[in-house]
Amino acid sequence: MNASKIESVLFVANRPMSTKRLMEICDATKEEVTAALDELTASYNAEGSGVRLLRNGNDAQFSTSPDNAKLVQDFLKDETTGELSKPSLETLTIIAYRGPVTKAELEQIRGVNCSLILRNLLMRGLVEAQGEPYEPQTSFRVTMDFVRFLGIATVEELPDFDKLRSHENVVRVLEMATVKPADAAPAAAEEPAA
Numbered sequence: 001m002n003a004s005k006i007e008s009v010l011f012v013a014n015r016p017m018s019t020k021r022l023m024e025i026c027d028a029t030k031e032e033v034t035a036a037l038d039e040l041t042a043s044y045n046a047e048g049s050g051v052r053l054l055r056n057g058n059d060a061q062f063s064t065s066p067d068n069a070k071l072v073q074d075f076l077k078d079e080t081t082g083e084l085s086k087p088s089l090e091t092l093t094i095i096a097y098r099g100p101v102t103k104a105e106l107e108q109i110r111g112v113n114c115s116l117i118l119r120n121l122l123m124r125g126l127v128e129a130q131g132e133p134y135e136p137q138t139s140f141r142v143t144m145d146f147v148r149f150l151g152i153a154t155v156e157e158l159p160d161f162d163k164l165r166s167h168e169n170v171v172r173v174l175e176m177a178t179v180k181p182a183d184a185a186p187a188a189a190e191e192p193a194a
Helices: 003-012 019-026 030-044 066-081 086-098 103-110 115-124 144-150 161-165 168-179
Strands: 051-056 059-064 127-130 139-142
Touching (some): 086 115
Antiparallel strands (some): 051 059
């Protein structure tokens, strides 16, 4: 088994991943996963690397180097307190009006990959995942903090909520995704603007 599979999964996971879960995802044996983790540990935990592979029992997770802690803390503070980019606002609006909504539905509506934007919104505490954040059927909805920040009691108090929640174009796009999922083009990657 190629260690790059484990590397990719650990890169996008926002939590520790168990050996058992990595075996399931990568369709690999325990020995193959352990060997891949050993290889990645040797590669990432070398002196001068900005990324570390942390291992605790059967769990593994990527982390930044402790040498860069201050830099990373300052960056994350800016990322979670600065203004939202236009793509982030669009995604948040869809979640507020259509939620709970899956990542696939978001991407069908927006026409682009929403992984990085969802990660940013999760970090800011504006949306929450119902289920594991990177599983296909996981749905996302706005948090109580989002509702509190806007000064409303429920999302139904958002302007034109009923009209926009059931907008015919959005309903049609989602129906097309349900009818022909195999024909849908893969969503282009999009990174949130700084």
